[in-house]
Amino acid sequence: MKKTFSIKKIAVIVAILMASVAGIVIFIYAQRLTATTMRLLKMQGIVKLFDKEKEKTIIDNIRLANGNAIKTESASLAAIALDDSKVVTINDESRAQFEQKGKKLNIKLTDGSLFFEVSKKLAADETFDIRTSSMVVGIRGTSGYVAVDEEGYETLYITDGEVEVIGTNPVTGEKKTIRVKAGQRIRVYLYNDRPKDSIMFALEDVSEDDLKQAIKDRLIENDNLLAKVCNATGWDKDKILGIEEIPEDVIPANAGDEIETEPEKEEVASAAESSSAEEIIEEPATEVVTEEAEEPQQVAEEKPEAVLPDTSDFDPVYYASQNPDVVEHYGDDPGALYQHYLEHGEEEGRAATEAEAQQQISSQEEAYLKFQQDLARAQEEQAEQERLQQQAMLDQQAMQNALNQSNNINQDDSNYVDDNSSQANNTGKTDEGYYNPYADPNSELFDPDNTNPDNPNYIDPDNPDGTNNP
Incomplete structure (x- = not known):
């Protein structure tokens, strides 16, 4: 006799199967969403995205997949959120490739430089390494700067925390390990003409004046990180921000200021007696115009030389006070300072006036605010994806349990029937439904x-x- 099902039971089974399929689809979709957590937070200038050496279209907030590479042109940068606690900023004229397998993350820096920040220590089963051709930086929870210059020399700055560096000479295969602490810089040197000591480290303490501008930029735009770094290194926050007191001897008195003094009493009395003793007859004076007299007027009518592109006047005193390194090399001559600003000021991020400095700070604050908003949005999306994944797994498990119970194939079910038993078809004599x-x-x-x-x-x-x- 054939086993029959009621219409109601068939409908229940179909509904469970459809829900199970839907749960599996949601689970797969959630898995696809969380397969990579890397996301482009912001980009400036010309930034390119590559997948296996093939250039792809890049847009704001795009996700990065395993094997993707980012390349920046001159005066450009890209900030990537690796997850909710790791951010990497790729500086201009740089290239970095991202590799992620589970909880193992690697960044290969082949050109230029990058700044990394890990705000939360990694879990025991996590790894985060930044690799160059001869150096592996193992990061657990710190910030710093890695660079590969045009000649191939590799440098690492640690701004807070501590890292382990493994150096390898790719020619000789020799390896060495060293730890680098906050406030230190390390350079790697390779010597291929010897089997031993073919790789050497140059480790030294650094001050605020030794920092690259790219490092200062990252610290300036993040108040919390700046405070953390200064606390770890003892660096002066104001020096990093470019705020310094102006020495009194640097401020010259204005040549055009005239100081009025009160006349002596004797001079006043003498003048009074003279005016009362004789009558002064005023005659129109004939003004003799000389070249010396005309010169100040002509100069006053001429346009000042130290005029900025926005028509404001260049402030040499302010420029000298804020840029002692420039004064050291160029002197404090206003003309030389003005010329330096025109040639290098903009690219080096220097301000010609206090007003321009305030404008730069405002722009940096706006950029940092946008960066924080983008990061917060990325964190919220990541949390939502994790929630969806967890919910999909729970739904799938619940549906599978319901399906098992409907077919009596769950061994924990009191009505469990072994498919290999004769009772599965009600042919066993001891089966309650035996016919x-x-x-x-x-x-x-x-x-x-x-x-x-x-x-x-x-x-x-x-x-x-x-x-x-x-």
């Missing part, structure tokens, strides 16, 4: 005497007690 048509008076196969060999209760007349049954 024997040979014992049914209404069945055509009714066999009251159990003489039909097909009857499960068949009694062999030659062996009625069943003792000879195999």
